[in-house]
Amino acid sequence: xxxxxxxxxxxxxxxxxxxxxxxGKGPIDLAVEASVQAxxxxxxxxxxxxxxxxxxxxxGILTGQExxxxxxxxxxxxRAIPAIKTEGACSSATLAFREGVLAVANGVHELVLTVGxxxxxxxxxxxxxxxxASALDQSKEGSCGLTFPGxxxxxxxxxxxxxxxxxEQIAMVSIxxxxxxxxxxxxxxxxxxxMEKILGAKPVTEPFVLYDCCPISDGAAAxxxxxxxxARKLSAKAISILACEVAIGNASIxxxxxxxxxxxxxxxxxxxxxxxxxxxxxxxFVELHDCFTIAEIVxxxxxxxxxxxxxxxxxxxxxxQIDGKLPINPSGGLLSKGHPVGATGLGxxxxxxKQLRGEHPNQxxxxxxxxxxxxxxxxxxxxxxxxxxxx
Amino acid sequence: xxxxxxxxxxxxxxxxxxxxxxxGKGPIDLAVEASVQAxxxxxxxxxxxxxxxxxxxxxGILTGQExxxxxxxxxxxxRAIPAIKTEGACSSATLAFREGVLAVANGVHELVLTVGxxxxxxxxxxxxxxxxASALDQSKEGSCGLTFPGxxxxxxxxxxxxxxxxxEQIAMVSIxxxxxxxxxxxxxxxxxxxMEKILGAKPVTEPFVLYDCCPISDGAAAxxxxxxxxARKLSAKAISILACEVAIGNASIxxxxxxxxxxxxxxxxxxxxxxxxxxxxxxxFVELHDCFTIAEIVxxxxxxxxxxxxxxxxxxxxxxQIDGKLPINPSGGLLSKGHPVGATGLGxxxxxxKQLRGEHPNQxxxxxxxxxxxxxxxxxxxxxxxxxxxx
Numbered sequence: 001x002x003x004x005x006x007x008x009x010x011x012x013x014x015x016x017x018x019x020x021x022x023x024g025k026g027p028i029d030l031a032v033e034a035s036v037q038a039x040x041x042x043x044x045x046x047x048x049x050x051x052x053x054x055x056x057x058x059x060g061i062l063t064g065q066e067x068x069x070x071x072x073x074x075x076x077x078x079r080a081i082p083a084i085k086t087e088g089a090c091s092s093a094t095l096a097f098r099e100g101v102l103a104v105a106n107g108v109h110e111l112v113l114t115v116g117x118x119x120x121x122x123x124x125x126x127x128x129x130x131x132x133a134s135a136l137d138q139s140k141e142g143s144c145g146l147t148f149p150g151x152x153x154x155x156x157x158x159x160x161x162x163x164x165x166x167x168e169q170i171a172m173v174s175i176x177x178x179x180x181x182x183x184x185x186x187x188x189x190x191x192x193x194x195m196e197k198i199l200g201a202k203p204v205t206e207p208f209v210l211y212d213c214c215p216i217s218d219g220a221a222a223x224x225x226x227x228x229x230x231a232r233k234l235s236a237k238a239i240s241i242l243a244c245e246v247a248i249g250n251a252s253i254x255x256x257x258x259x260x261x262x263x264x265x266x267x268x269x270x271x272x273x274x275x276x277x278x279x280x281x282x283x284x285f286v287e288l289h290d291c292f293t294i295a296e297i298v299x300x301x302x303x304x305x306x307x308x309x310x311x312x313x314x315x316x317x318x319x320x321q322i323d324g325k326l327p328i329n330p331s332g333g334l335l336s337k338g339h340p341v342g343a344t345g346l347g348x349x350x351x352x353x354k355q356l357r358g359e360h361p362n363q364x365x366x367x368x369x370x371x372x373x374x375x376x377x378x379x380x381x382x383x384x385x386x387x388x389x390x391x
Numbered sequence: 392x393x394x395x396x397x398x399x400x401x402x403x404x405x406x407x408x409x410x411x412x413x414x415g416k417g418p419i420d421l422a423v424e425a426s427v428q429a430x431x432x433x434x435x436x437x438x439x440x441x442x443x444x445x446x447x448x449x450x451g452i453l454t455g456q457e458x459x460x461x462x463x464x465x466x467x468x469x470r471a472i473p474a475i476k477t478e479g480a481c482s483s484a485t486l487a488f489r490e491g492v493l494a495v496a497n498g499v500h501e502l503v504l505t506v507g508x509x510x511x512x513x514x515x516x517x518x519x520x521x522x523x524a525s526a527l528d529q530s531k532e533g534s535c536g537l538t539f540p541g542x543x544x545x546x547x548x549x550x551x552x553x554x555x556x557x558x559e560q561i562a563m564v565s566i567x568x569x570x571x572x573x574x575x576x577x578x579x580x581x582x583x584x585x586m587e588k589i590l591g592a593k594p595v596t597e598p599f600v601l602y603d604c605c606p607i608s609d610g611a612a613a614x615x616x617x618x619x620x621x622a623r624k625l626s627a628k629a630i631s632i633l634a635c636e637v638a639i640g641n642a643s644i645x646x647x648x649x650x651x652x653x654x655x656x657x658x659x660x661x662x663x664x665x666x667x668x669x670x671x672x673x674x675x676f677v678e679l680h681d682c683f684t685i686a687e688i689v690x691x692x693x694x695x696x697x698x699x700x701x702x703x704x705x706x707x708x709x710x711x712q713i714d715g716k717l718p719i720n721p722s723g724g725l726l727s728k729g730h731p732v733g734a735t736g737l738g739x740x741x742x743x744x745k746q747l748r749g750e751h752p753n754q755x756x757x758x759x760x761x762x763x764x765x766x767x768x769x770x771x772x773x774x775x776x777x778x779x780x781x782x
Contacts, residue, residue: 005497005499006397006497006498026529026530028528028530057457058451058457060449060451060452060522060525061451061452061455061457063529064452064521064524064525064529064533065525065528065529065533066448066449066452066478066480066525066526067478067479067480067525067526067527067642067767067768067771067772069478069479069639069772070479070639070640070642070767070768070771070772071528071642071643071771073639073642074639074641074642074643074646078639079639079658080638080639080640080654080655080658080659081638081639082486082489082637082638082639082772083479083637083639083772084477084478084479084486084489084490084637085477085478085479086475086476086477086478087457087458087460087475087476087477087478088458088460088461088474088475088476089457089458095473095475098473098475099475099490102493102494102497102499103493106396106397106493106497106498106499107397107497108396108493108497130455131451133455134451134455134456134457134458135457135458136458137419137456137462138417138454138455138456139417139419142455142456246473246474246475247471247472247473248460248461248464248465248469248470248471248472248473248474249461249471250465251458251461251462251464251465252462252465255465263471264471267470267471268471376458376461377458377461380458380461380462381458381460381461381473381474
């Protein structure tokens with residue numbers, strides 16, 4: 001089937017908490033805060049919402065709280081609707097978004113609230129590391145003690161070996177995204193970092209130092225979906241959803257044929273561009289899943305914006321800067337904004353909407369089409385969303 | 392919108408592991424086992440499956456394994472499809488089923504695999520109790536140490552107080568369901584229990600003894616969904632999905648207006664009967680969520696089969712026995728079959744299909760319509776599925 005469904009759909013309201021250490025707020029509080037903001041943005045009463053999809057990854061392990069769908073819906077005053085949690089590691093939020101998009105695009109519901117949430121900073125770092133590692137196959141990577149910094153560091157070394165990508169190019173991802181984050185009021189890190197500081201920092205996992213890794217964060221982000229026809233009547237700032245596609249890849253690294261690409265991204269991109277009827281040339285800017293510096297380079301290639309192996313060079317040439325040909329992570333990305341894992345995907349969608357609405361702290365010049373790329377696990381699952389201004 | 396979607400849908404294949412203590416098998420193994428059985432039952436190659444929805448509740452907390460969707464899909468040899476985990480406490484499996492039904496009924500996919508799985512017996516009982524309690528609001532029930540046996544025992548006492556329901560009537564749920572389980576090869580308990588034994592047993596939480604509580608179990612169950620038009624061509628034993636509706640209720644007990652009813656069941660039933668265009672009179676048998684004995688009585692009333700307060704009496708009259716007017720839990724129910732929480736809902740759907748196909752170990756006489764009722768939390772969320780033979 002071509003297109004997103006039977007009818008076009010739009011985002012009519014968005015909301016986001018800051019991504020940071022948010023003391024005294026649990027996952028329910030955070031999800032409610034982002035949802036209330038989105039409902040206010042759309043000027044929609046909670047009782048008009050016909051279904052809630054909530055993305056979350058680690059709440060069971062880190063806070064002992066599951067069943068967040070009904071709990072958040074209750075707190076918002078919603079009654080008797082479906083409220084469903086989706087999980088797919090760091091792609092959990094966009095899986096919720098995707099289910100909401102399908103439900104509205106195919107006439108099941110008229111107004112759906114999607115929200116992603118994560119509360120991470122109240123647990124110890126070792127517990128957070130273990131919780132994140134639950135996205136790896138416990139019988140494989142898990143049993144040999146491998147966690148995410150190790151997986152991505154291996155990818156970095158392989159990318160350097162295979163394509164001559166330099167340590168400096170990899171560091172430039174952090175420098176660019178930290179710089180972009182300075183102006184973003186939602187970002188966890190709002191200070192620039194220099195090449196000197198990165199190259200002189202203590203290693204975390206060779207070749208990574210702390211500046212190559214996104215932080216541990218709390219946060220929530222929300223988006224309300226409705227038919228585009230309804231959106232046109234209700235709002236002047238609604239954003240069209242041109243595609244939202246999901247593809248699984250390899251959920252454990254022993255299944256990867258190489259360490260320089262995520263097939264999940266390649267496949268989801270193929271589907272998303274086909275659904276939207278667009279190509280990479282039509283995209284004006286990208287928010288992508290830079291959980292580690294190398295990820296931005298790999299993702300930018302897997303998405304088809306640069307030839308495989310050329311992502312580092314593109315960065316060095318400045319092509320992905322805010323004033324470049326294809327700005328990547330003008331929000332500051334996960335490296336600067338933070339990475340509340342089950343909220344991140346909707347956080348990216350929030351940032352893309354802000355740009356398309358002309359309301360972004362790092363506003364680009366009149367962007368028409370933006371793409372959000374959200375990855376779970378070691379490329380276990382990828383969601384790609386393509387958005388444009390409503391015309 | 393009336394009906395289940397744009398086109399009628401059917402279950403073309405089912406599978407289930409036994410529900411029991413299944414040593415040496417993790418959640419991925421169990422989900423794969425049930426899925427392979429369902430694929431074999433339908434004679435569908437895994438590569439024909441266009442999406443996987445996987446229900447699971449406690450795997451993160453109890454086994455440290457999340458991201459089960461992609462991991463199970465990988466193991467089944469599926470590539471680049473969407474694979475999404477859904478969670479809603481003990482209703483997790485039917486939330487997966489519901490998303491699959493919507494996707495097929497509205498033309499998003501042609502063939503969807505839905506599977507529910509739980510691995511509980513490898514953890515300590517106290518850890519399992521804590522994992523299950525993650526369905527309660529941790530800031531309310533959680534902080535005062537309330538867990539599920541306590542919540543349902545309060546309901547039992549209130550039902551006795553309000554309607555004169557007797558301890559013996561409550562015990563009869565256990566006697567009936569244990570008797571039904573004797574012949575079910577998938578059941579965890581296959582021995583009858585007597586009134587004398589129940590009334591003489593040591594209390595767990597007044598008025599409950601061990602026989603009033605379902606066990607801790609491992610297990611997985613799966614169902615494959617396709618358009619009814621396709622099902623007719625491919626299989627003589629396909630089962631029609633007349634309705635699959637979800638409603639949230641009160642996710643914490645301080646929100647309940649009484650302790651003798653679950654609004655989530657009442658609302659989901661209302662929607663399900665409306666979608667199916669049927670009433671309680673059209674239903675020939677029921678698989679319902681008897682996590683505790685009192686739950687069967689409360690559920691049978693909330694579903695509209697008996698007047699509020701009369702569920703105990705109906706049971707005493709034998710109406711819900713296998714040879715009664717409305718057999719309830721001919722499979723043995725959760726009390727006898729076991730309760731691998733994230734698998735239970737699809738386990739019920741498996742049992743209903745077996746009856747409608749005429750293949751059940753406790754085969755009823757030519758049943759046409761069966762209903763499955765799956766409850767999460769303290770009535771936080773309920774899914775009701777109505778199935779019939781394909782005509």
